[in-house]
Amino acid sequence: MSVASLARGAHGELDQLYIETRELRLQGFLLFLVSDCVLFSSFIFAYLYLRNSGQGWPPPGIQRLDVAFAAWNSVVLFGSGATMHYALENFKHGKWMAYMWFLLATIVLGAGFLGGQAYEYNHLIYAEHVTWWGSGIFGASFFTLTGMHGMHVFFGVCYLTVLVLQSSAGVYTRGKYFGITAGTLYWHFVDVIWVVLFSIFYLL
Amino acid sequence: MSSIEHQVPPVRLGRGFWAATAVLTVLAILAIVFWYAFPLERYLPAAIVTARQVDTLFRFMAAAGSALYIFVAGYLVYFAIAFRARRSDPPDAIGVQIHDNHKLEFWWTLIPTLFVILLSIVSVRIWYEIMLEPENGLVVEAIGHQFYFSFRYPQINGEVTDEMHLPLNEPVTLNLTAADVIHGFWVPAMRLKNDTVPGLVTTIRFTPRLAGRYPIICTQFCGVLHSTMNKQVLVIEDKASFERWYRGWQQKNAHASNALPAAGGQAVSLQGGNASAGQTLFAQKCSACHKVAPFDQKLVGPGLKAVLHDPAHPNLVDGKPATEQNVAAILQNGYTGSMGTMPNASANALSAQDIANLVTYLNSLK
Amino acid sequence: MAVAAVHAGGIADHIHPEPQGFVRRYVFSLDHKIIGIQYIITAFVFFMLAGLLAEAIRTQLLNPGGGFVANGTYNEIYSIHGSTMVWLVTIPLLTGGFGNLVFPIMIGARDVAFPWLNMLSFWIFPVSGLMLFSSFLLGAPTAGWMEYPPVSLQGAAGTSMWCAAIFLVGVSSTMTGINFVVTILKMRAPGMTFTRMPLFVWGQFATAPLLMIATTALAAALAALFIERQFGVPFFDPAKGGSPVMWQHMFWFYSHPAVYIMILPAFGIISEVLPTFARKPIFGYKLIAFSSMSIALLGFMVWAHHMFTSGLAPFLQLPFMILTYVIGVPTGIKIFSWTATLFRGKIHYTTAMLFAIGFIALFTIGGITGIFLAAIPFDLHVHGTYFIVAHLHYVLVGGSLMGIFAGMYYWFPKMSGRLLNETLGKLHFWLFFIGFNLTFLPMHWLGMEGMPREVATYDPQFTFWNRFESFASYLMTFAILIFFFNAIWSIRNGKRAGANPWGARTLEWQIPSPPNYYNFKHVPTVYGLPYDFSTPLPYKGLDEELTDSPPVPAGAH
Ligand code: HEA
Ligand code: HEA
Numbered sequence A: 001m002s003v004a005s006l007a008r009g010a011h012g013e014l015d016q017l018y019i020e021t022r023e024l025r026l027q028g029f030l031l032f033l034v035s036d037c038v039l040f041s042s043f044i045f046a047y048l049y050l051r052n053s054g055q056g057w058p059p060p061g062i063q064r065l066d067v068a069f070a071a072w073n074s075v076v077l078f079g080s081g082a083t084m085h086y087a088l089e090n091f092k093h094g095k096w097m098a099y100m101w102f103l104l105a106t107i108v109l110g111a112g113f114l115g116g117q118a119y120e121y122n123h124l125i126y127a128e129h130v131t132w133w134g135s136g137i138f139g140a141s142f143f144t145l146t147g148m149h150g151m152h153v154f155f156g157v158c159y160l161t162v163l164v165l166q167s168s169a170g171v172y173t174r175g176k177y178f179g180i181t182a183g184t185l186y187w188h189f190v191d192v193i194w195v196v197l198f199s200i201f202y203l204l
Numbered sequence B: 001m002s003s004i005e006h007q008v009p010p011v012r013l014g015r016g017f018w019a020a021t022a023v024l025t026v027l028a029i030l031a032i033v034f035w036y037a038f039p040l041e042r043y044l045p046a047a048i049v050t051a052r053q054v055d056t057l058f059r060f061m062a063a064a065g066s067a068l069y070i071f072v073a074g075y076l077v078y079f080a081i082a083f084r085a086r087r088s089d090p091p092d093a094i095g096v097q098i099h100d101n102h103k104l105e106f107w108w109t110l111i112p113t114l115f116v117i118l119l120s121i122v123s124v125r126i127w128y129e130i131m132l133e134p135e136n137g138l139v140v141e142a143i144g145h146q147f148y149f150s151f152r153y154p155q156i157n158g159e160v161t162d163e164m165h166l167p168l169n170e171p172v173t174l175n176l177t178a179a180d181v182i183h184g185f186w187v188p189a190m191r192l193k194n195d196t197v198p199g200l201v202t203t204i205r206f207t208p209r210l211a212g213r214y215p216i217i218c219t220q221f222c223g224v225l226h227s228t229m230n231k232q233v234l235v236i237e238d239k240a241s242f243e244r245w246y247r248g249w250q251q252k253n254a255h256a257s258n259a260l261p262a263a264g265g266q267a268v269s270l271q272g273g274n275a276s277a278g279q280t281l282f283a284q285k286c287s288a289c290h291k292v293a294p295f296d297q298k299l300v301g302p303g304l305k306a307v308l309h310d311p312a313h314p315n316l317v318d319g320k321p322a323t324e325q326n327v328a329a330i331l332q333n334g335y336t337g338s339m340g341t342m343p344n345a346s347a348n349a350l351s352a353q354d355i356a357n358l359v360t361y362l363n364s365l366k
Numbered sequence C: 001m002a003v004a005a006v007h008a009g010g011i012a013d014h015i016h017p018e019p020q021g022f023v024r025r026y027v028f029s030l031d032h033k034i035i036g037i038q039y040i041i042t043a044f045v046f047f048m049l050a051g052l053l054a055e056a057i058r059t060q061l062l063n064p065g066g067g068f069v070a071n072g073t074y075n076e077i078y079s080i081h082g083s084t085m086v087w088l089v090t091i092p093l094l095t096g097g098f099g100n101l102v103f104p105i106m107i108g109a110r111d112v113a114f115p116w117l118n119m120l121s122f123w124i125f126p127v128s129g130l131m132l133f134s135s136f137l138l139g140a141p142t143a144g145w146m147e148y149p150p151v152s153l154q155g156a157a158g159t160s161m162w163c164a165a166i167f168l169v170g171v172s173s174t175m176t177g178i179n180f181v182v183t184i185l186k187m188r189a190p191g192m193t194f195t196r197m198p199l200f201v202w203g204q205f206a207t208a209p210l211l212m213i214a215t216t217a218l219a220a221a222l223a224a225l226f227i228e229r230q231f232g233v234p235f236f237d238p239a240k241g242g243s244p245v246m247w248q249h250m251f252w253f254y255s256h257p258a259v260y261i262m263i264l265p266a267f268g269i270i271s272e273v274l275p276t277f278a279r280k281p282i283f284g285y286k287l288i289a290f291s292s293m294s295i296a297l298l299g300f301m302v303w304a305h306h307m308f309t310s311g312l313a314p315f316l317q318l319p320f321m322i323l324t325y326v327i328g329v330p331t332g333i334k335i336f337s338w339t340a341t342l343f344r345g346k347i348h349y350t351t352a353m354l355f356a357i358g359f360i361a362l363f364t365i366g367g368i369t370g371i372f373l374a375a376i377p378f379d380l381h382v383h384g385t386y387f388i389v390a391h392l393h394y395v396l397v398g399g400s401l402m403g404i405f406a407g408m409y410y411w412f413p414k415m416s417g418r419l420l421n422e423t424l425g426k427l428h429f430w431l432f433f434i435g436f437n438l439t440f441l442p443m444h445w446l447g448m449e450g451m452p453r454e455v456a457t458y459d460p461q462f463t464f465w466n467r468f469e470s471f472a473s474y475l476m477t478f479a480i481l482i483f484f485f486n487a488i489w490s491i492r493n494g495k496r497a498g499a500n501p502w503g504a505r506t507l508e509w510q511i512p513s514p515p516n517y518y519n520f521k522h523v524p525t526v527y528g529l530p531y532d533f534s535t536p537l538p539y540k541g542l543d544e545e546l547t548d549s550p551p552v553p554a555g556a557h
């Protein structure tokens, strides 16, 4: 028996391998989230540092942000967290259609959040003429952090879209759905980051 | 494995070990004596009161560190020699299988810990003395620029560029800040430094105790000429001389709103410029930033091949026509424009004669 | 057809098919050993370049007025020298290089957890190196390896290239860190418990989280600097409300842990070499492993000791001073345990052993001057002077680089199947050891007497010692040339090593040199610590390793 034939072996064998590697990938993925979290934390630190080193906050010439709008937008994002949770649960229990609907709902809500953010950016820059990225430390921290978060949401939406396609192609089975677990973890991670960003930018 | 651990025969240290220990102890004591006897102040005078405390701390650490090092390295060398494999050993001979020794490990954790506590106490106390220097001393400000310091005495309210004078035995409160980038304000003889950070005022306090002239050195990289930012001096002098100097500036300042010729200061005389002296000077002081090449071949600043005779560039970088006087003004006052910063005369350490020589030289380039 | 059985070893037993063809085998290889060698070769190429830059530094400093290169060029040279030595030489060599090469074998694994990620990490590294050196074309960064703004904001276009290059190499380190943590947690052979892991593995295990966490913080700082330089978004420029001191916090939050990234794996190498050649168990195994972990943890809490002069509130500085002192305790435990390991040994003076002993002798000096620097009153005197340059080279060259050389002489047979020439090796050691001390020892007093660092020209009163150092550094160059010659010559002409030329007891020496693609024909079971010379090897299931037949999955018989 050659080494090569082993890896191309029967199905049962590959699944066995899959179970073993899943744990590795899960751990690796969690560690990736840890380091991503450090990335956000560093920028959050930078924001808080700048905020406390200047002459009061918000800097002169900048109004407070519109909390109400952002709160609604956050509700949309957290809603997508819930739908993602149900998507995974349904998948685990073999309810394929429900899974698909929840997944699609997540994508729509995620996209909705991005739309809301785009509207908010537009409003801040053109309607209120408050600020833009390079205009001051407020713009620097606000647009960098929320932009980074928005990018994460954007990549998440792309990934979930790929999940939809892959699921319809039957890539995931009841015993083998790491891609969905990873997507869910990622999505929750992005939600949690938003909780922090929302508190420090809108509430603090 | 654990069964073997318990079979380790008691380890004897042997005569050689004690002999080595004795030698190392003697060496360690010699090292300690050396550091306490070493005449540090012969190499670097202690110009302020707390400089001596810093020396005390250094002596303490150097003595302890050398003693420690002598033991570590000494045993290392002794073991390395004493326990080498010999020709007579069978090829598969092994050492005595010692895994650990909890008592020994306990002690060599505890002793360094105690030492760390002792060192913390010593250094916090000395740190405290530095911090506790009197608050309401003579106020002086030092402002870091690319590439010089300017000093202000708030009561005079003008810039005093090349030297900083302080009276002996009077407490000083020195406020530091910078105009452009971070610089480091260091007077080695004071054993004290602090960064000058733009947008931030930091304060150090001290009391001069030894008259003399001491170099002020920039210790934070601040641009091409960082390495030349050490031409200025701190003058510590008796109270009478200080007052004389201080009053001199006060009077000068009453006439001119700015003590040194900043923008628009008096014109430099260009009489008697010597082109070849200028050429030598140019190679020393200007060639880091300027080539003798057409205007657009720049290093840091523009090429200066024909500053005064280039039909393509009838004006200098500051927009004024290219005349000898205007070039001299740039050399005297410096200029910051789109390419960066041209240092002024005191940063380049140029005298009026130097400027005259340089301008003559530049004029000779066609 | 056998089924790959799950047993206690779990995934460790899973076998990839060996790829065919030169490219798949040696270029885009997934094999951790090949990737390790790729890292080592690439990093040594960068070492030559950075070493040449170091000699350019020393040549400039022959005369107080400089004159070898222009001021601005000099600044570019030491900035790239520092950046390259740190990010492209020491870190990749010690983690990606030696880490990949041996630690999976040491824990009885057939590869790392994510071979693809590993390959990607490697290939990012030479690319970022090329980017870093290409910054010379745009005008390289001049503000040193720490690139403090606002000067770095004024730097030429190459400074942005520098940000991008270091960012990329950081991404590569982060991925390596993740890979190593998962590998060590999940892929140990049956019986390889944490208290049986070789100390080199412990070194990697302490380092990997630093790679993962600290490097990401640096990535954020670099991204911010890049954005600020390219798009004018204010983070650090005080003129626009930013804070230059914030950069220092972000940078040192990474770069202090980074110095432990550069020393903990070297500690691991020393902990392997010493017992092997003293024919004795390492003294105080548990305490050494524990001290690695505590150094890694403490490393996150002391960053501001680089910033005692930057205008922090005084009461904030004190805890940093004291915590920095505390790091001396676990490090001391290591030093003492290594020294004790020699006691009553049967010491064989191979070149690797000489470098290991030299490591202890030199690193301790650098460590002790580190404690000096942690004392705020003294640091206020010597910060930003050649005293710092002396400290950092004693720990980095006397420590990390000596460790790297020890590792090279020790594991070269595992890479190539041949031994490095010992005579040349000893010559290399002695010339390097002497040249090193003569170069860097005088820097201590130069710094204390008033010579600032990062200067292209200096006060003529320091001429004598600077010349002295420069000539000594040429001696060091000569020593390193001997090493390169030795390595290249020995690949073809060295003595054949056989599986275990040193009589060492860790797992990598129980399989052929160089090992087969799949490392172990059978994944062994481990029964004890590797360092017990009086007992039989604590491994089962290795009997057939030395034959060259393909592996059999466990459970097939
Ligand atoms: C691991 C890290 C490392 C290593 C190994 C070295 C190695 C050396 N370093 Fe470096 N150094 C740093 C890290 C390191 N350095 C850092 C971080 C800084 C701070 C930078 C800053 O301020 O920003 C610094 C700064 C620094 C300075 C201070 C510059 C200044 O402040 O102005 C000096 C001055 O002497 C110096 C010298 C040397 C020398 C002589 C060596 C020698 O040991 C080098 C020996 C190696 C060689 C000589 C290579 C030999 C190889 C060849 C000759 C091969 C031939 C090549 C071909 C044929 C292509 N270094
Ligand atoms: C491999 C890299 C490495 C390592 C391991 C270390 C280890 C240490 N370093 Fe060093 N350091 C650098 C690389 C490293 N450093 C670099 C590159 C810089 C300059 C950066 C720049 O500005 O460019 C720097 C700068 C630097 C500074 C800033 C100085 C300044 O800019 O003003 C300080 C200050 O506290 C410091 C302290 C220490 C300490 C306390 C240790 C400790 O970990 C040392 C511990 C070891 C020992 C103490 C010796 C052995 C112990 C015993 C024998 C036991 C008994 C001893 C005691 C109980 C005290 N280092």
Ligand code: CUA
Residues within 6 Å of the ligand: B144, B145, B146, B147, B148, B182, B183, B184, B218, B219, B220, B221, B222, B223, B225, B226, B227, B229
């Ligand atoms: Cu100013 Cu260096």
Ligand SMILES: [Cu+2]
Residues within 6 Å of the ligand: C255, C256, C259, C302, C303, C305, C306
């Ligand atoms: Cu540090």
